[in-house]
Amino acid sequence: MFGAGFYLILTAKHTPAGRAAFPVTITTGTARQGNIGVYLDAIGTVTPVYTASIFSQVTGQVVSVNYKEGEVVAQGAALVDIDARPFKATLLQAEGTLERDENVLAQAQMDLGRYQDAWSRNAVAKQTLDDQEKLVQQNVGTVKNDQGAVAFDQIQVEYCHITAPFAGVVGLRLVDPGNLVNAGLTTSSNPLVVITQLQPITVIFTIPEDSLGPVQAQLRQNKKLTVYAYDRSAQNKLATGELLALDNQIDTTTGTLKLRAIFDNNDYALFPNQFVNVRLLVQTLEGVTLVPTADIQQNGDSSFVYVIQNGVARQRDVKVGVTDADTGDTQVTGVNPGDVIADSSFDKITDNAKVTLAGGPGGGASPGHQAGGDHSAQAGGSPHAHQSPHPSDD
Numbered sequence: 001m002f003g004a005g006f007y008l009i010l011t012a013k014h015t016p017a018g019r020a021a022f023p024v025t026i027t028t029g030t031a032r033q034g035n036i037g038v039y040l041d042a043i044g045t046v047t048p049v050y051t052a053s054i055f056s057q058v059t060g061q062v063v064s065v066n067y068k069e070g071e072v073v074a075q076g077a078a079l080v081d082i083d084a085r086p087f088k089a090t091l092l093q094a095e096g097t098l099e100r101d102e103n104v105l106a107q108a109q110m111d112l113g114r115y116q117d118a119w120s121r122n123a124v125a126k127q128t129l130d131d132q133e134k135l136v137q138q139n140v141g142t143v144k145n146d147q148g149a150v151a152f153d154q155i156q157v158e159y160c161h162i163t164a165p166f167a168g169v170v171g172l173r174l175v176d177p178g179n180l181v182n183a184g185l186t187t188s189s190n191p192l193v194v195i196t197q198l199q200p201i202t203v204i205f206t207i208p209e210d211s212l213g214p215v216q217a218q219l220r221q222n223k224k225l226t227v228y229a230y231d232r233s234a235q236n237k238l239a240t241g242e243l244l245a246l247d248n249q250i251d252t253t254t255g256t257l258k259l260r261a262i263f264d265n266n267d268y269a270l271f272p273n274q275f276v277n278v279r280l281l282v283q284t285l286e287g288v289t290l291v292p293t294a295d296i297q298q299n300g301d302s303s304f305v306y307v308i309q310n311g312v313a314r315q316r317d318v319k320v321g322v323t324d325a326d327t328g329d330t331q332v333t334g335v336n337p338g339d340v341i342a343d344s345s346f347d348k349i350t351d352n353a354k355v356t357l358a359g360g361p362g363g364g365a366s367p368g369h370q371a372g373g374d375h376s377a378q379a380g381g382s383p384h385a386h387q388s389p390h391p392s393d394d
Contacts (some may be wrong), residue, residue, distance in 0.1 A: 044205030084160035091153035098146035105139035306342035
């Protein structure tokens with residue numbers, strides 16, 4: 001036992017520095033060429049395009065409530081009816097007054113025609129003709145006043161039939177038939193109904209002022225920027241929309257700028273005042289080298305990966321760029337598409353260490369990373385990295 005232990009210690013002393021005495025079993029991934037998005041992450045609040053609190057513009061008794069709570073209503077749909085009988089009676093009086101005064105005006109105009117004919121034959125005095133002309137003008141003014149009264153009373157009658165100003169969803173019922181409502185908005189008055197538009201709907205979120213430049217650069221090129229809305233946990237995507245507008249000034253208190261994105265919301269996944277996580281796709285980098293984010297190791301301020309060549313792990317420094325948390329990929333420079341890199345056992349691997357691939361001599365790439373000529377990411381299966389059939393004796 002003592003001799004065996006002494007032999008092992010002696011063998012370890014003669015093992016080259018930085019090289020494991022025995023091959024390390026690892027799985028591998030593959031650097032590939034692809035596209036990756038540059039995103040800005042933010043938090044936002046779902047905000048309807050239109051929200052209306054509808055108040056009564058006449059004083060009267062509610063006779064019917066024509067909507068169901070939480071119902072989706074179309075523009076122009078009947079919501080609430082107020083007793084219109086008093087206003088119809090007033091309208092009828094105004095129409096009667098108008099009809100009377102129109103006939104008075106017609107009689108005055110007829111007399112004016114007679115006086116003008118008589119004046120042409122010097123049968124009446126000029127003063128009589130002038131008086132009749134002014135009388136006609138007075139009656140014209142009276143008719144206009146009556147027409148205004150009729151129009152006002154017609155509007156009052158229309159106010160008794162309250163309709164939806166736009167398509168949306170109504171809230172809980174706030175009035176019942178028989179309630180007396182007052183005209184106008186006061187501190188003590190309550191709305192008859194609140195209606196909110198849900199399709200389309202917007203999300204308002206903020207970005208740091210330092211991120212404004214790249215966004216404006218894309219907008220100046222008339223590009224439509226895609227926006228994704230996620231739930232509170234940022235795990236489930238709720239909707240996909242596009243950037244609608246930027247605010248006109250930066251908030252000096254927080255150093256942020258408000259942005260508004262619009263979503264079709266066909267499935268009603270977004271709800272007013274809902275808290276969401278927002279991802280704004282600023283641009284897409286095309287044809288860059290991508291590696292799995294988990295394969296990148298840190299050594300102080302530098303980053304590196306282990307590139308597998310002929311059964312030996314070679315430490316290769318890389319410069320890290322954009323990371324996509326959804327796909328698990330990171331853009332790097334320093335490796336080439338098709339390079340096979342270590343995907344596990346980082347606590348055992350050192351530079352120039354011998355490695356063996358899990359799954360036998362053929363080797364196995366970690367699921368989701370395909371080696372070889374196809375540089376596109378694929379899910380599922382057990383793709384294999386191309387390795388030499390026999391490890392190098394080196």
